[in-house]
Amino acid sequence: MQSRIVTLTTDFGLRDPYVAEVKAVIARISPRTRVIDITHEVEKFNIRMGAFILAEAAPFFPRGTVHLAVVDPGVGGQRKPIAVQTTKGVFVGPDNGVLMNAARSQKIQAVHEIANPRFTLAPISKTFQGRDIFAPVAAHLAKKTASIRELGPKVVHPLNLSFAKVNKRGNRFRGEVLYVDGFGNVVTSISREDLSQNGQGATAKLKTASGIYNLTFREAYSDVPDGEPVALIGSHGYVELAINQGNAAKNLNLKTGEKVNMEFCPSSSTLSGNPS
Amino acid sequence: MQSRIVTLTTDFGLRDPYVAEVKAVIARISPRTRVIDITHEVEKFNIRMGAFILAEAAPFFPRGTVHLAVVDPGVGGQRKPIAVQTTKGVFVGPDNGVLMNAARSQKIQAVHEIANPRFTLAPISKTFQGRDIFAPVAAHLAKKTASIRELGPKVVHPLNLSFAKVNKRGNRFRGEVLYVDGFGNVVTSISREDLSQNGQGATAKLKTASGIYNLTFREAYSDVPDGEPVALIGSHGYVELAINQGNAAKNLNLKTGEKVNMEFCPSSSTLSGNPS
Amino acid sequence: MQSRIVTLTTDFGLRDPYVAEVKAVIARISPRTRVIDITHEVEKFNIRMGAFILAEAAPFFPRGTVHLAVVDPGVGGQRKPIAVQTTKGVFVGPDNGVLMNAARSQKIQAVHEIANPRFTLAPISKTFQGRDIFAPVAAHLAKKTASIRELGPKVVHPLNLSFAKVNKRGNRFRGEVLYVDGFGNVVTSISREDLSQNGQGATAKLKTASGIYNLTFREAYSDVPDGEPVALIGSHGYVELAINQGNAAKNLNLKTGEKVNMEFCPSSSTLSGNPS
Numbered sequence: 104m105q106s107r108i109v110t111l112t113t114d115f116g117l118r119d120p121y122v123a124e125v126k127a128v129i130a131r132i133s134p135r136t137r138v139i140d141i142t143h144e145v146e147k148f149n150i151r152m153g154a155f156i157l158a159e160a161a162p163f164f165p166r167g168t169v170h171l172a173v174v175d176p177g178v179g180g181q182r183k184p185i186a187v188q189t190t191k192g193v194f195v196g197p198d199n200g201v202l203m204n205a206a207r208s209q210k211i212q213a214v215h216e217i218a219n220p221r222f223t224l225a226p227i228s229k230t231f232q233g234r235d236i237f238a239p240v241a242a243h244l245a246k247k248t249a250s251i252r253e254l255g256p257k258v259v260h261p262l263n264l265s266f267a268k269v270n271k272r273g274n275r276f277r278g279e280v281l282y283v284d285g286f287g288n289v290v291t292s293i294s295r296e297d298l299s300q301n302g303q304g305a306t307a308k309l310k311t312a313s314g315i316y317n318l319t320f321r322e323a324y325s326d327v328p329d330g331e332p333v334a335l336i337g338s339h340g341y342v343e344l345a346i347n348q349g350n351a352a353k354n355l356n357l358k359t360g361e362k363v364n365m366e367f368c369p370s371s372s373t374l375s376g377n378p379s
Numbered sequence: 380m381q382s383r384i385v386t387l388t389t390d391f392g393l394r395d396p397y398v399a400e401v402k403a404v405i406a407r408i409s410p411r412t413r414v415i416d417i418t419h420e421v422e423k424f425n426i427r428m429g430a431f432i433l434a435e436a437a438p439f440f441p442r443g444t445v446h447l448a449v450v451d452p453g454v455g456g457q458r459k460p461i462a463v464q465t466t467k468g469v470f471v472g473p474d475n476g477v478l479m480n481a482a483r484s485q486k487i488q489a490v491h492e493i494a495n496p497r498f499t500l501a502p503i504s505k506t507f508q509g510r511d512i513f514a515p516v517a518a519h520l521a522k523k524t525a526s527i528r529e530l531g532p533k534v535v536h537p538l539n540l541s542f543a544k545v546n547k548r549g550n551r552f553r554g555e556v557l558y559v560d561g562f563g564n565v566v567t568s569i570s571r572e573d574l575s576q577n578g579q580g581a582t583a584k585l586k587t588a589s590g591i592y593n594l595t596f597r598e599a600y601s602d603v604p605d606g607e608p609v610a611l612i613g614s615h616g617y618v619e620l621a622i623n624q625g626n627a628a629k630n631l632n633l634k635t636g637e638k639v640n641m642e643f644c645p646s647s648s649t650l651s652g653n654p655s
Numbered sequence: 656m657q658s659r660i661v662t663l664t665t666d667f668g669l670r671d672p673y674v675a676e677v678k679a680v681i682a683r684i685s686p687r688t689r690v691i692d693i694t695h696e697v698e699k700f701n702i703r704m705g706a707f708i709l710a711e712a713a714p715f716f717p718r719g720t721v722h723l724a725v726v727d728p729g730v731g732g733q734r735k736p737i738a739v740q741t742t743k744g745v746f747v748g749p750d751n752g753v754l755m756n757a758a759r760s761q762k763i764q765a766v767h768e769i770a771n772p773r774f775t776l777a778p779i780s781k782t783f784q785g786r787d788i789f790a791p792v793a794a795h796l797a798k799k800t801a802s803i804r805e806l807g808p809k810v811v812h813p814l815n816l817s818f819a820k821v822n823k824r825g826n827r828f829r830g831e832v833l834y835v836d837g838f839g840n841v842v843t844s845i846s847r848e849d850l851s852q853n854g855q856g857a858t859a860k861l862k863t864a865s866g867i868y869n870l871t872f873r874e875a876y877s878d879v880p881d882g883e884p885v886a887l888i889g890s891h892g893y894v895e896l897a898i899n900q901g902n903a904a905k906n907l908n909l910k911t912g913e914k915v916n917m918e919f920c921p922s923s924s925t926l927s928g929n930p931s
Binding site: 110144322324335 | 391392393394395396397398399400402403404406407410423424452453454455456504505506507510511
Binding site for chain 2: 667668669670671672673674675676678679680682683686699700728729730731732780781782783786787
């Protein structure tokens with residue numbers, strides 16, 4: 104029988120031996136477990152960024168996948184190590200919010216503290232619990248030699264991160280930048296669902312701290328000429344600001360966390376460019 | 380029975396969730412398929428660079444390997460998604476040339492458009508077809524639950540990229556820089572075959588836009604003292620310009636696409652330094 | 656029966672096709688071998704850095720693991736390709752010291768030159784022996800179609816790198832910086848064992864070329880306020896200098912190889928902060 108997949112989301116980077124040590128511990132406990140990297144390039148200590156990336160990627164993995172996420176500035180301190188069981192999989196990491204965006208988008212069944220020394224390495228370092236606590240627990244959960252209940256006591260109120268709510272008034276939306284990807288595409292908190300309830304248009308007026316921009320609203324980056332800005336529904340269901348073959352974040356001067364105001368303007372001529 | 384390998388060549392980078400989503404889709408469809416990254420660090424939108432790297436790496440993979448390559452500035456636009464069957468494997472990606480250098484160096488048997496919705500995700504985003512079209516098709520081909528003919532109609536003229544021909548006159552060669560690797564080694568379009576037909580020498584005169592250099596022609600980087608330039612036949616059969624433990628691209632002021640003129644000068648004393 | 660794991664430690668970087676070619680050669684020879692990257696981000700030609708990272712990660716891998724390490728400025732030159740058998744696994748790479756720190760920390764049983772053409776690719780390039788010599792040998796050792804004795808003659812004196820010894824006088828230690836990790840944590844050569852023999856304290860005075868610093872000696876980064884420096888025993892057993900959620904290397908002006916003088920000062924009040 105094949106073991107379940109373990110995914111890794113960390114801020115460890117790829118130069119140091121840390122990711123390999125996590126994989127080595129998993130391989131020792133569960134030789135058949137397949138490990139898939141989500142990313143190790145989360146900005147150091149940026150829990151929200153880790154939470155966002157994990158929440159984007161997790162839905163595409165097979166049922167039963169164990170997601171290990173370690174962006175853990177409080178390692179060795181008061182925050183608890185936890186595991187979260189959902190209807191679709193398990194999430195393992197610190198109780199600092201990094202797991203919860205992804206877990207909440209599935210149905211959470213139980214949250215347990217990791218306290219049982221049977222499933223962790225000894226001694227546990229206070230500086231590298233990704234290796235000493237989370238890796239062995241993920242391996243045992245993937246191999247099914249541990250159940251989530253055996254790990255430790257229930258956690259009643261795991262820490263949740265709050266992301267900015269979207270403010271809607273007719274065709275006007277006030278949200279924030281959730282993420283800027285490596286292409287410079289700007290992912291906003293305004294979702295496909297927000298738009299469908301409030302109508303939308305073929306063009307959008309974008310107001311940011313740095314200026315006002317008029318954008319065409321289309322489906323593909325290449326629906327506008329090279330170098331032109333475009334708004335579209337990105338591959339994860341959020342309104343995305345992009346520049347065809349260019350870098351929108353740089354050109355529109357936008358960073359994660361910044362406020363964006365968008366006003367969608369209907370236009371009869373180019374409605375076929377709208378998402379459907 | 381073991382599934383065939385799927386390789387990945389993209390410009391996605393390793394920070395965003397995109398590579399993981401591609402791997403997740405493959406794992407869901409074909410849990411036993413092994414995925415090997417060729418690179419995700421192709422310069423954004425640089426189709427030629429993706430084509431070059433894939434063509435270098437592909438010959439070393441086992442027969443039957445499925446190569447997925449996504450450097451796709453026209454994603455969601457007019458360019459077709461295609462699959463190319465060769466005698467050695469299959470190539471899956473956009474019809475923009477990124478697949479064809481690698482495919483042509485094997486014997487191409489058929490090229491088909493990917494149009495059959497049975498083998499793709501629904502709905503297909505217009506911004507991330509690596510995940511929605513290419514990943515599921517690669518997984519089905521690796522698992523043999525799809526044959527290339529089932530994917531869609533034949534493509535008669537897939538797009539080919541033209542790389543500069545090498546110009547030869549006696550011992551003089553005019554080519555271009557195909558690639559600069561992470562060590563700063565400069566891979567030119569002049570091949571081992573070019574040299575063997577036209578004679579060669581123990582030293583070479585290199586003319587570039589920035590100057591004239593005299594190089595020793597040897598077999599190993601360390602055949603010259605530290606910091607000295609050397610020309611040799613690199614590990615992929617092209618004339619390569621290097622500096623022992625240094626960066627040739629920086630020192631010789633060369634970038635991908637630049638013209639290089641080389642004149643090889645025979646010398647009786649050091650012929651043993653020639654490639655054989 | 657499952658094949659043994661092969662790990663990779665190189666200075667190849669992740670952009671070029673080189674890592675994929677190594678993995679392709681291994682997959683062709685031993686399809687069931689699982690390859691785990693330790694790192695490909697060793698600074699180019701920095702043998703000591705490769706040796707350090709491999710020595711950190713290797714102990715966590717299962718018995719029988721084959722470790723391939725290629726940081727090889729002398730590729731194709733006089734240095735021999737070797738394989739080192741220890742009681743826990745096998746190390747494969749150039750005889751330039753990169754393997755030996757990791758191998759010595761296990762019990763070395765035999766060191767052999769790689770000379771038998773049965774286990775290498777033909778022809779062997781003089782510029783990429785990671786692919787042509789080390790990858791096929793590692794695959795054969797993992798698959799057990801080669802034993803270390805069959806590879807070639809014994810090597811009596813493999814090259815060892817010498818790292819600075821730690822100088823102790825009472826509570827004063829003189830060592831050097833072994834490594835700076837991606838978080839900016841500074842790993843010194845002073846070990847937990849050094850400290851336990853000579854006593855320690857709740858605070859430490861650090862003298863470097865750039866100044867004198869007073870540090871608290873604790874167990875976890877978060878045992879001090881954000882932005883404060885701390886000394887602790889890191890996850891590999893060395894004294895580490897860190898700044899909670901900050902970059903110690905930048906702030907303390909320390910690089911690999913630099914000398915550090917530390918004087919530990921006992922303090923009755925905070926002894927619970929000491930490593931135990």
